[in-house]
Amino acid sequence: MTAxxxxxxxAQMERMSRASTARSSRAVLRxxxxxxxxxxxxxxxxxxxxxxxxxxxxxxxxxxxxxAGIVPLSSGTSxxxxxxxxxxxxxxxxxxGDIGKLAVHGTINDLAVSGARPIALSVALILEEGLDVDxxxxxxxxxxxxxxxxxxxxxxxxxxxxxxxxxxRMFVNASGIGELRGDVALSPANVRPGDVVLVxxxxxxxxxxxxxxxxxxxxxxxxxxDSAALHGLAAALLDxxxxxxxxxxxxxxxxxxxxxxxxxxxxxxxxISESRLPIxxxxxxxxEILGIDPLHIANEGKLLAIVPPENAERALSTLRDHPLGSxxxxxxxxxxxxPGMVILQTAIxxxxxxxxxxxxxxxxxx
Amino acid sequence: xxxVDEFREPESVRRLATEIERLAxxxxxxxxxxxxxxxxxxxxxGIQDLLPSGVELVHGPGCPVCVIPMGRIDDAMAIxxxxxxxxxxxxxxxxxxxxxxxxxxAKADGADVRFVYSPLDALKLARDNPDREVVFFAVGFExxxxxxxxxxxxxxxxxxxxxxxxxxxxxxIPAIKAILDSPGMQLxxxxxxxxxxxxxxLGPFDFIPARYGKPVVxxxxxxxxxxxxxxxxxxxxxxxxxxxxxxxxxxxxxGGNPKALELLATTMELRPYFEWRGLGFISQSALRLRxxxxxxxxxxxxxxxxxxVTDPKACQCxxxxxxxxxxxxxxxxxxxxxxxxxxxxxxxxxxxxxxxYYNYGRYSxxxxxxxxxxxxxxMPGAGGTPDEVLV
Numbered sequence: 001m002t003a004x005x006x007x008x009x010x011a012q013m014e015r016m017s018r019a020s021t022a023r024s025s026r027a028v029l030r031x032x033x034x035x036x037x038x039x040x041x042x043x044x045x046x047x048x049x050x051x052x053x054x055x056x057x058x059x060x061x062x063x064x065x066x067x068a069g070i071v072p073l074s075s076g077t078s079x080x081x082x083x084x085x086x087x088x089x090x091x092x093x094x095x096x097g098d099i100g101k102l103a104v105h106g107t108i109n110d111l112a113v114s115g116a117r118p119i120a121l122s123v124a125l126i127l128e129e130g131l132d133v134d135x136x137x138x139x140x141x142x143x144x145x146x147x148x149x150x151x152x153x154x155x156x157x158x159x160x161x162x163x164x165x166x167x168x169r170m171f172v173n174a175s176g177i178g179e180l181r182g183d184v185a186l187s188p189a190n191v192r193p194g195d196v197v198l199v200x201x202x203x204x205x206x207x208x209x210x211x212x213x214x215x216x217x218x219x220x221x222x223x224x225x226d227s228a229a230l231h232g233l234a235a236a237l238l239d240x241x242x243x244x245x246x247x248x249x250x251x252x253x254x255x256x257x258x259x260x261x262x263x264x265x266x267x268x269x270x271x272i273s274e275s276r277l278p279i280x281x282x283x284x285x286x287x288e289i290l291g292i293d294p295l296h297i298a299n300e301g302k303l304l305a306i307v308p309p310e311n312a313e314r315a316l317s318t319l320r321d322h323p324l325g326s327x328x329x330x331x332x333x334x335x336x337x338x339p340g341m342v343i344l345q346t347a348i349x350x351x352x353x354x355x356x357x358x359x360x361x362x363x364x365x366x
Numbered sequence: 367x368x369x370v371d372e373f374r375e376p377e378s379v380r381r382l383a384t385e386i387e388r389l390a391x392x393x394x395x396x397x398x399x400x401x402x403x404x405x406x407x408x409x410x411x412g413i414q415d416l417l418p419s420g421v422e423l424v425h426g427p428g429c430p431v432c433v434i435p436m437g438r439i440d441d442a443m444a445i446x447x448x449x450x451x452x453x454x455x456x457x458x459x460x461x462x463x464x465x466x467x468x469x470x471x472a473k474a475d476g477a478d479v480r481f482v483y484s485p486l487d488a489l490k491l492a493r494d495n496p497d498r499e500v501v502f503f504a505v506g507f508e509x510x511x512x513x514x515x516x517x518x519x520x521x522x523x524x525x526x527x528x529x530x531x532x533x534x535x536x537x538x539i540p541a542i543k544a545i546l547d548s549p550g551m552q553l554x555x556x557x558x559x560x561x562x563x564x565x566x567x568l569g570p571f572d573f574i575p576a577r578y579g580k581p582v583v584x585x586x587x588x589x590x591x592x593x594x595x596x597x598x599x600x601x602x603x604x605x606x607x608x609x610x611x612x613x614x615x616x617x618x619x620x621g622g623n624p625k626a627l628e629l630l631a632t633t634m635e636l637r638p639y640f641e642w643r644g645l646g647f648i649s650q651s652a653l654r655l656r657x658x659x660x661x662x663x664x665x666x667x668x669x670x671x672x673x674x675v676t677d678p679k680a681c682q683c684x685x686x687x688x689x690x691x692x693x694x695x696x697x698x699x700x701x702x703x704x705x706x707x708x709x710x711x712x713x714x715x716x717x718x719x720x721x722x723y724y725n726y727g728r729y730s731x732x733x734x735x736x737x738x739x740x741x742x743x744x745m746p747g748a749g750g751t752p753d754e755v756l757v
Contacts, residue, residue: 019700019724030707033474043706290483348379348589350412355725 020341040252043356065188065261067110067249070180077182081116083107084175092135092169094213096205096224097300100142103174105227105300106251108150112231113247113303115186115238116178120155121147124173129164139170150229152176184238188265190245195334196312197270200233200303200319201327202226203255204283207297212286223282228301233324237303240318241311248304253357256295258304259332259342260356269338272354275347278329295344296357306334375590382593383416389600390420396552397421397599398689400542401559402429402717403587409722411589421596424689425722427541427645428559430506431458431715432687434534435641436677439464441670442503445532446477448668452495454488455503457481458715463708465675485517485531492521492529501664504531509561511535511653512626515633518655518662532664533654535634538562539570540651541642545688546578553689555599557592558584560614567622568610575608586614633659641674643711644684683710686719693723700724 029051037044054062061069068083087103097105104121111118123143127136147154205226212221230249238244248258263270272295279294287294301324307315312330319325344354399405405425408414414423427433443464446453453469460469460481473479482488485502492500504514514531521529538559545551558571563584571582581602585595595613602608612618633656640652655663665672677683681703682696693699693712703709705721712720 015694015699019694019704022701022704031471031474033471035470035474037470047706346410346412348376348411348413348416350415352409352412353725 040357045252046356065265066114068114068116068176068178070114079180081111081114081178081180082175083110083114084173085110087172087174088168089210090168091210091213092139094210094225095222096209097227098139098142099170099172100139101146102225102227102300103172104143104146104150104152105229106249107174107176108152108229108231109249109251109300111176111178112229112234113186113249114178114180115184115234115247116180117235118150118152118176118178118231120177121152122156122158122173122175123154124158125160126167126171126173127159127161128167128169129161131169136170139172143172146229150231152229152231181238183242184244186244186246188246188262191262191266191268191306191334192245192308193268193334193336194309195245195306196309196315196330197259197272197332197334198305198307198312198315198319199250199255199278199329199331200230200305200325201278201301202283203250203277203279203299203302204287204294204297205280206251206300207254208283208286210298211290221282221286223280223286226299226301228324230301230303230324233303233319233322236322237305237315237318241307241315243308243311244315245306245308247306249299250302250304251298251300254294254296254298255302255304256293256342256354257356259354262306263342264340266334267339269335269340270332270342271335271345272332272342273345276329276331278327278331295354309333379416379589379593382590382597385597386416386421386593386600387418389597389604390418392420393604394420395422395554395600395603396424396689397555397557397596398424398426398545398553399557399585399592400426400428400538401557401562402432402715403561404557404559404585404592405429405719405722406717407587407589407592409725413589413592416593417596421600424553425686425693425719426556426689427545427642427687428507428538428562429712429715429717429719430510430536431462432683432711432718433536433541433642433645434459434462434505434711435643435675436463436465437641437671437673437675438534439468440466440675441665441672442532443467443469443472443477444670445501445664445668446472446479447475448499451478451499451501451668452491453477453479453501453503454482454491455479456483456505459503459505461708461714462711485514486520489517489521489526489529492526493524496528499528499530499667501668502529502531503534505534507536507538507559507562508565508626508630509559511634512565512623512629515626515629518633518659519629521662522659527661530662530664530667531655533634535653536640536642537636537651537653539566540648541645542574544642544645544648544651546574546580548688548690550690553580554603555581555583555608557595557599558582558610560584560586560591560618563612563614563618563622565623565626568612568618568620569622571610575610579608581608581611583611583613584618586617632656642687643677644682644687646684678709681710683712683720686710686712693720696720 029047038048068081071080071082085106087099089099092099108118209223209225250258259270283294319328342354343351345351439462469479488502574580574582581599583595583598585591598611634653635656636650637652637654639647639649641647660666680698685691686693698709703713705713708714712718
């Protein structure tokens with residue numbers, strides 16, 4: 001190769017390394033107003049969290065990345081997982097689910113991926129004046145059914161009504177507590193090069209189902225949300241592979257955002273293989289039309305797990321043996337190269353950086 | 367998606383890549399992909415990883431979001447801030463900076479800005495909100511202009527009085543000509559825009575081989591399409607010939623889409639000149655509504671500042687759009703200008719060269735380094751640890 005090319009490559013690498021440093025430096029909140037991007041689960045959300053919320057709260061229990069907070073109990077050695085989430089999805093009902101079911105499942109899943117056995121839930125409602133009672137009844141029945149099916153009862157709740165126009169029909173907040181298993185230690189910090197990345201099934205169903213349910217998009221499809229309670233699946237995996245490094249529930253921002261969080265936290269690189277990703281042809285098609293990456297779409301019933309290489313096959317067969325994991329797949333591996341970055345190896349043999357979601361292609365998906 | 371997967375089949379892709387390597391042996395070629403859709407596909411699939419170092423792809427001006435000058439975004443913001451007006455736009459345009467914030471900021475400030483997937487969604491909003499003005503921010507090349515035209519005709523037929531468009535449609539041919547005429551141009555051939563060509567056909571590209579002696583191959587958007595079009599261009603170059611060829615014949619007809627062209631001719635006319643971001647004023651390069659449709663023209667119905675706003679000094683979008691510099695060579699690339707906080711429009715749209723390069727390009731660089739035979743390069747990592755080696 002000519003010296004000129006080498007020179008240009010070196011210059012290019014130097015620029016890219018500056019960009020990379022800028023990219024990984026601490027998030028700065030430049031905005032003077034809250035915009036929808038701050039709620040999208042991507043970079044703007046992270047900036048809001050890191051630059052405003054966490055520093056204001058100064059809590060020793062908050063780390064900003066974990067799906068649930070871990071609360072030590074004064075008695076004995078057991079610890080509690082504690083999580084909360086608000087649900088503002090629009091429309092309230094969509095193929096495969098509704099705002100109530102989503103609230104129950106989402107809250108249980110945050111506990112499940114933290115390695116906790118969910119014990120109880122709270123449900124708080126914010127209702128807009130004029131909401132019809134039948135709609136509310138349907139949502140409440142759905143909450144009851146989902147909680148009972150999961151075996152996690154609702155222990156407390158609250159109802160508020162705001163004047164017309166001050167909310168959009170109804171919002172739901174749900175919190176959950178769970179007892180942390182003593183035999184596992186889940187944390188992105190445990191992830192090591194060589195570890196294997198698994199996903200428990202089809203990617204992108206929930207976000208696409210909600211999106212297609214919106215009237216603006218007149219695409220015919222059979223795509224339904226994957227909303228499901230994952231505590232059974234997570235427990236099965238932890239029973240089979242107690243050395244599981246970390247589990248994630250790839251909701252807002254999708255699989256790409258969750259993997260980036262892990263890569264950044266653990267200071268490792270993650271390489272994902274495009275041809276191994278379980279993505280339904282319908283989702284692929286809809287993504288092509290809408291210009292969205294399926295890896296940026298929210299899931300509400302999928303587990304991402306990173307396990308040591310020697311446990312990979314056992315983890316895969318355990319997931320596949322469970323009704324919620326029949327389409328589970330090994331999708332990638334952890335590396336020492338490109339720390340903090342997720343790389344997608346494309347089906348045709350190329351490679352590209354898989355970044356977190358920027359901006360918000362789909363507001364109010366959960 | 368079977369129809370798409372066929373063109374992503376690794377085996378045929380590999381065959382084409384081998385053929386390109388053979389054709390480019392001992393030579394250096396610079397090929398411009400004019401269309402932003404191609405730029406996006408090239409990065410998305412990692413196509414540059416498959417090309418020999420002698421074949422360089424240069425990203426052209428065909429990203430409709432990227433070429434809109436800042437002054438037009440200022441105008442859009444002014445319209446969007448009109449009390450009780452609903453301003454509708456494609457999602458990408460919401461993040462393009464004006465001289466004072468973006469449409470996302472205007473929305474957070476109280477403007478009713480909504481993103482839509484088609485001008486017909488905007489028309490539906492107008493129908494559903496008869497007491498409010500609804501404006502559609504029309505952007506794009508000949509690909510999207512016909513659907514805007516059809517929407518305006520439908521609005522007229524339905525007798526809607528509260529619907530108008532802010533027309534920023536541009537035409538690709540004058541931009542290609544501007545690039546061919548720019549000093550220091552070093553391109554050997556063009557991958558022609560597949561979607562635009564479905565509308566305008568092949569004829570408008572004839573001047574490129576005829577007057578400038580450069581081959582043009584109109585291409586589809588799958589990896590095999592793009593690679594095959596490069597094969598076709600290199601064959602022409604090696605043969606010393608120059609012609610317009612159609613790789614995307616399964617979609618593009620030589621005569622284009624006469625019905626769409628007729629819709630355009632009925633509703634729109636060429637502006638005498640229009641400013642392109644970074645390329646400056648190009649004559650007869652954009653469309654506006656004909657006077658008989660002025661009721662649907664937001665520029666006529668609302669007060670817009672209509673001022674020319676100079677791009678931020680640090681921004682080098684123009685040079686990127688002309689292919690003079692690579693995205694990474696821009697002064698602010700990846701540091702002051704990122705997809706989250708863009709300075710230039712090339713960093714906004716996923717079709718923009720800078721955003722594509724920022725999101726997808728960094729890894730292929732390391733491979734290029736490998737191919738160049740260089741040792742692995744030490745890059746300071748996030749925590750400033752200098753021993754993290756990228757290979």
